[in-house]
Amino acid sequence: MNVVRNAGLVLAVAVAAMAAPVLAHPKLLSSTPAADATAGNVKEISLKFSEALMGPVSGADLMMDMKGMEPMKMTGLKTSVGKDGKTLVATLDKPLPAGHYSLNWHVVSTDTHRVAGKLAFTVK
Numbered sequence: 001m002n003v004v005r006n007a008g009l010v011l012a013v014a015v016a017a018m019a020a021p022v023l024a025h026p027k028l029l030s031s032t033p034a035a036d037a038t039a040g041n042v043k044e045i046s047l048k049f050s051e052a053l054m055g056p057v058s059g060a061d062l063m064m065d066m067k068g069m070e071p072m073k074m075t076g077l078k079t080s081v082g083k084d085g086k087t088l089v090a091t092l093d094k095p096l097p098a099g100h101y102s103l104n105w106h107v108v109s110t111d112t113h114r115v116a117g118k119l120a121f122t123v124k
């Protein structure tokens, strides 16, 4: 009886230990511009995450979306990790022209977990 009960306890502890790192997946907390927002004079896009990021393997592509056309990749985008270590910052040489955009981002947290997503916004 005791052996069976202890085996169950050991298993429960092992499952809890395995589940713990999942909590450390980088989660997007907020962004500027915000998702689906309309903004003016956008020269920088920042995404704040819940975990510290590894800069060299985190990045993003900015696409301009036009009706009836393939999304056009915007050139000159540079990405880096902000001073807080948890913000992905994408900067442009000059403010974006008016239009609809999608930022396809990917980040790797310091626990090596990779998460990707898409941020859509409009520039007026």
Ligand SMILES: [Cu+2]
Pocket (backbone or CB within 6 Å): 021, 022, 023, 024, 025, 026, 109, 111, 113
């Ligand atoms: Cu993780």
